[in-house]
Amino acid sequence: MNEGKYSSPLNDIAGRFTPYLYLAPTFIVVSMFLLYPLFNTFIFSFTKWSGLNEMKFVGLQNYFRLAEDPKFWSALTTNLIYILLFSVVPTVLGLVVASIIGRAEIKGARYFRTIFLTPQVVASVAIGTIFGWIYAPSFGVLNRFLESIGLSFLTRTWLGSSSTAPYAVGLIGTWIWTGFCIIIFLSGIQKINEDVYDAAKIDGASAWQTFFYVTLPQLRHELVVVFILTLIRALSTNVFGVVSAITGGAYNTRPISLYAYQLSFVQYEVGYASSVVVILALVIFTFSSITFLLEERGG
Amino acid sequence: MRNRSFVSKFIAYTLLIALAVVTLVPFFVTIMGAFREHTDIIIRGPLALPNEWNFQSFTKAIFEYNFDRYLVNTIIITVPTVFFSLVFGIMSSYALAFMEFPLKRVFTLATTVLGIMIAAVFIMIPLYQLMDTLNLIDTYLAAILPQVAMSSAFSTLVIRSFFLGLPKELLDSALVDGASSWQILWRILIPLSKPAIVTAGTLTTIWTWNSYVIPLVLLPNADKAPLPLGLVLFQGTYRTNIPLTMAGATITALPMIVFYLLSQRHIVKGLSQGAVD
Amino acid sequence: MKKTSLVSVSLIVMFLLMSFTLVPSVSAQNEQVTLNLWDIYNRPTQQPIVKKAIKEFESRHPNVEIKRSVAPLEDMKVRIMSALKSKKGPDLFIVNNGENMMGPVVRGGHLLSLDKYAQKYNWEEKLMSLDTARYTEDGTTFGKGNLYGVPFQAExxxxxxxxxxxxxxxxxxxxxxxxxxxxxxxxxxxxxxxxxxxxxxxxxxxxxxxxxxxxxxxxxxxxxxxxxxxxxxxxxxxxxxxxxxxxxxxxxxxxxxxxxxxxxxxxxxxxxxxxxxxxxxxxxxxxxxxxxxxxxxxxxxxxxxxxxxxxxxxxxxxxxxxxGVGVPLGISNYSDHPDLAAEFIDILATSKFTADISLEKGALPAKAPIEQRYEEGTLNYDIVQGWNxxxxxxxxxxxxxxxxxxxxxxxxxxxxxxxxxxxxxxxxxxxxxxxxxxxxxxxxx
Incomplete structure (x- = not known):
């Protein structure tokens, strides 16, 4: 039982295997129902396969093709915009808003929190339709609003041009995820002991200093949650439903995941699509590992 | 001093209300859409109020399109998913946050990021094969198990971060008293972590509630379909029925909003326990 | 203490293992037959026809139940492809024409050639040209060869x-x-x-x-x-x-x-x-x-x-x-009851009510010419005239x-x-x- 670094009084159930026992349920379900199928996808990425006929192994051919596929690279560029608007902007906004309202005694905080959560519960079909109306050219909410405040020169066909559409779609991500970030950060801020703030006050720290030296370090674990999750949504899961519901990928709005989907189920290139998915997984995996490492360092 | 706190409160409220309005506009349009014809939306704009409050779309969705049945199915899928994923997530977070063991980094990634990073649609073909081998196709379990996996991973991510923020000394006194690891988890950590658990629970509930691709493929039996599969029935090829879609989306969303509103009692309680003035 | 905690942990782990053994036993052995139907026919002009065809079929075969499930085309493709990989899936499913879907599915060998049923039920005569639902058996040429799907509406x-x-x-x-x-x-x-x-x-x-x-x-x-x-x-x-x-x-x-x-x-x-x-x-x-x-x-x-x-x-x-023809319905090669499935297709495509309901709702049955039954000056009149x-x-x-x-x-x-x-x-x-x-x-x- 005494293994130096790993010995702990918590290892009481099965000695040094105790941590693994606690991890087992999650690890088993994840391995079985997600990692095992994902491993299959990894295998598919070395094949030429329509998804319906016999698989043919082609080695690394799909990956070479990927490197030269302009559609993949253009999806990647679009995805950078989505990372900014689905992940970075909501994280920053969420942080700012949460730290402003976090310690104020807000009446009806419950209701505000609920409101911030509503974007999560609206089905993507509805989101696609509604934002279609918000960005619509003539009867659109946004254009009408701009006209009404005398900014008619700013009105445009938001979704009908490659220069605005990716941002217009990205802002839907901002709409969905800012509230989520606020909620997570709020729960973190309210956990911070008031004493720390009092001490900062006594030291004469400014609001900015308090934020950077007190609030931010205390929120680093929440930052990890928010950043990893929104990054995954921007690259992989959520972005896909949103974009296919609103533009279907038109005007440079197609992210990598939607491209992979269309390759699989519209163009019947499941083998090739799998290589796209593998690359996507690698990107997410790398970013997340770095995030976790930074979290450790920060501690 | 007074003045200053008044100003900061004023800023806080203004900011909150502005954000709330922006957040609510699309949701408002969704609900109003259930009462309006598509042409009316074009003519009078998406923000106008309905000409009449006709609940026909709702009754039609519920009684003609069996949304009542879908609602029950959704609950059957969601409740066990959330329960097990919270238990699993709490357990794995405990190990990741408070224990040291070899390969911890690998396990951290495997029980968090790896579980949530891939859109379900990309693993459906092998997942179908797996469920077919297990003879689970067309059973609720087929939809529940992958969802438990994703939700456990997400819960682990959230709860782990909360655990990490708790002072390690918390455990010491309990250990001195001779409590077992299991008791420490249930008697000390879980009550303290209510906010994180409720947050993880709420979000996994919402995402399970809206899960589409997994039941689409693994639960093709229409009698067992959850709400999101009902919602797409209003999308004919080339044509979507707007009032019905919006009514369906509202029916799908409302239980979640009520649920969240109620679940926050616990968050508030959990917080006020910690905030000793 | 230690023991109880060990028990609780292992209980939860057990849940997983049990999930796999507690498989519902679906082996009620009587004459009951189930036909699974996966389609995308959820326009208001299509729903009532499919529902009526199911009713009609089930009244002819009281021992057969048709289980229908509807989703939009793109989503249905995900479902169909996932199931076909395991050589499973429904007896009847939609196969959109051409390289959009039918080509790859035929090349994978998942579809049953319907020519013998076409002869039996006389589809070529009762319906409009079905060439766009044909592929050569190897799936290389579209528009001729075997019949792999039958539509019930046209557009x-x-x-x-x-x-x-x-x-x-x-x-x-x-x-x-x-x-x-x-x-x-x-x-x-x-x-x-x-x-x-x-x-x-x-x-x-x-x-x-x-x-x-x-x-x-x-x-x-x-x-x-x-x-x-x-x-x-x-x-x-x-x-x-x-x-x-x-x-x-x-x-x-x-x-x-x-x-x-x-x-x-x-x-x-x-x-x-x-x-x-x-x-x-x-x-x-x-x-x-x-x-x-x-x-x-x-x-x-x-x-x-x-x-x-x-x-x-x-x-x-x-x-x-x-x-041309609407999205056709095909029969899976893995169906245990292809004859019954074909009979359902026949009811769906050639019944009188199919034409009646289609026309009543402003759609066209998969036939040409169509008898004009609208008054001149209506939209539907124009559509039928144009079609003919x-x-x-x-x-x-x-x-x-x-x-x-x-x-x-x-x-x-x-x-x-x-x-x-x-x-x-x-x-x-x-x-x-x-x-x-x-x-x-x-x-x-």
Missing amino acids: YVGVYYNKSIFEKYNLSEPESLQEMEEVCQNLKEEGVTPIAVGLLDDWQFFHLFGEIQNSVLAHYMGADLANDYLNDLILSSAEDRTWDNGAQVRAAKIAQEWAEKGYLIDGFSGLKGDDAMSVFAAGKAAMFVQGIWYAGSISEKIDAGFFLFPSYEKGEGIPPQVG KVNKVDRLVPYLDWATPTMWDTMAPAGRKLMKGEIEPEKFVEKIEEDYQKWLEKKPQ
């Missing part, structure tokens, strides 16, 4: 027009492309939006461009040769045909000019297809070039008429029109995006650029030809 694209707007400005149905442009010009000058179209949905461009293209091709080649040319390109992937010719460029140019001259609704590039339809149905545009699937939604709202897309010059006869006219001269041509598996993804962005004036018509045609050539190289031989 085609034409021009809806708002009668009160036409009356107000004293306009009549155009009989040539030039007259069509004159109508647009007049409307434009009166401040009325001539044509509603929403390019955020790619198919709205395909249909509009397809109609213009057909008209131009018929002018240069003659309608019959244009028909053959399009069938060769879209159905047969003919090696000796090319998209890159003067007529195609001319067609692309006309489409582009319409956009430039303001004949299309303002902001068409950022409008959704459904919204474009509603703009027309709200009376805010004079014409709408689309398929008959919108007839119900339109006639609910306004008094609209429908005419065939005009020929290039007056008196050239009817140019080919975009359209087109079929009399046999001028239906398939949808452009059936041509190659990547055509959708090529033509959609190229078309949007064309309509926004970002590329020349020549470049547009070049891109389509390039896609076609790539397909000729790699298509299964």
Whole structure:
């Protein structure tokens, strides 16, 4: 039982295997129902396969093709915009808003929190339709609003041009995820002991200093949650439903995941699509590992 | 001093209300859409109020399109998913946050990021094969198990971060008293972590509630379909029925909003326990 | 203490293992048969027909239950592909025509050839031409060979027009492309939006461009040769045909000019297809070039008429029109009850109620000609008249995006650029030809 670094009084159930026992349920379900199928996808990425006929192994051919596929690279560029608007902007906004309202005694905080959560519960079909109306050219909410405040020169066909559409779609991500970030950060801020703030006050720290030296370090674990999750949504899961519901990928709005989907189920290139998915997984995996490492360092 | 706190409160409220309005506009349009014809939306704009409050779309969705049945199915899928994923997530977070063991980094990634990073649609073909081998196709379990996996991973991510923020000394006194690891988890950590658990629970509930691709493929039996599969029935090829879609989306969303509103009692309680003035 | 905690932990781990052993036993051994049906027929014009067919079938076979499940096409494809990989799935499922779906599914060997049932039930006689549901057995050539699916409805694209707007400005149905442009010009000058179209949905461009293209091709080649040319390109992937010719460029140019001259609704590039339809149905545009699937939604709202897309010059006869059979239903090779499945298809496709309900709701059964039962002056009358006219001269041509598996993804962005004036018509045609050539190289031989 005494293994130096790993010995702990918590290892009481099965000695040094105790941590693994606690991890087992999650690890088993994840391995079985997600990692095992994902491993299959990894295998598919070395094949030429329509998804319906016999698989043919082609080695690394799909990956070479990927490197030269302009559609993949253009999806990647679009995805950078989505990372900014689905992940970075909501994280920053969420942080700012949460730290402003976090310690104020807000009446009806419950209701505000609920409101911030509503974007999560609206089905993507509805989101696609509604934002279609918000960005619509003539009867659109946004254009009408701009006209009404005398900014008619700013009105445009938001979704009908490659220069605005990716941002217009990205802002839907901002709409969905800012509230989520606020909620997570709020729960973190309210956990911070008031004493720390009092001490900062006594030291004469400014609001900015308090934020950077007190609030931010205390929120680093929440930052990890928010950043990893929104990054995954921007690259992989959520972005896909949103974009296919609103533009279907038109005007440079197609992210990598939607491209992979269309390759699989519209163009019947499941083998090739799998290589796209593998690359996507690698990107997410790398970013997340770095995030976790930074979290450790920060501690 | 007074003045200053008044100003900061004023800023806080203004900011909150502005954000709330922006957040609510699309949701408002969704609900109003259930009462309006598509042409009316074009003519009078998406923000106008309905000409009449006709609940026909709702009754039609519920009684003609069996949304009542879908609602029950959704609950059957969601409740066990959330329960097990919270238990699993709490357990794995405990190990990741408070224990040291070899390969911890690998396990951290495997029980968090790896579980949530891939859109379900990309693993459906092998997942179908797996469920077919297990003879689970067309059973609720087929939809529940992958969802438990994703939700456990997400819960682990959230709860782990909360655990990490708790002072390690918390455990010491309990250990001195001779409590077992299991008791420490249930008697000390879980009550303290209510906010994180409720947050993880709420979000996994919402995402399970809206899960589409997994039941689409693994639960093709229409009698067992959850709400999101009902919602797409209003999308004919080339044509979507707007009032019905919006009514369906509202029916799908409302239980979640009520649920969240109620679940926050616990968050508030959990917080006020910690905030000793 | 330690023991109880060990027990609780292992209990939870056990849950997982139990999940796999607690499999519900589905082996009630009696004569009960279940036919699974996966379809996408959820338009208001289709739902009641499928429901009635199921009822009819189940009353003929009390021991058979048909379990139906509906989802949109793209999602249904995900489900079907996942199931077919395990050689599972439903007895009956939809197979969209061409390389969009039927080709790959036939090549995978998942579909049953329906020819013996076609003979038994006499489908060729009772229904319209089913060539677009045919593939050679190896799945290499579309449009001939075995029958792999049977549709129960048909559809085609034409021009809806708002009668009160036409009356107000004293306009009549155009009989040539030039007259069509004159109508647009007049409307434009009166401040009325001539044509509603929403390019955020790619198919709205395909249909509009397809109609213009057909008209131009018929002018240069003659309608019959244009028909053959399009069938060769879209159905047969003919090696000796090319998209890159003067007529195609001319067609692309006309489409582009319409956009430039303001004949299309303002902001068409950022409008959704459904919204474009509603703009027309709200009376805010004079014409709408689309398929008959919108007839119900339109006639609910306004008094609209429908005419065939005009020929290039007056008196050239009817140019080919975009359209054909609806999405067909096929039988899985893994079905244990193909005979029953075929009987269901027969009920669905050839029953009298199929035609009755289709026509009542403003859709067309998969037949030609169709007996006219509407009053003159109604939208549905126009649609049936048009259908019979087109079929009399046999001028239906398939949808452009059936041509190659990547055509959708090529033509959609190229078309949007064309309509926004970002590329020349020549470049547009070049891109389509390039896609076609790539397909000729790699298509299964």
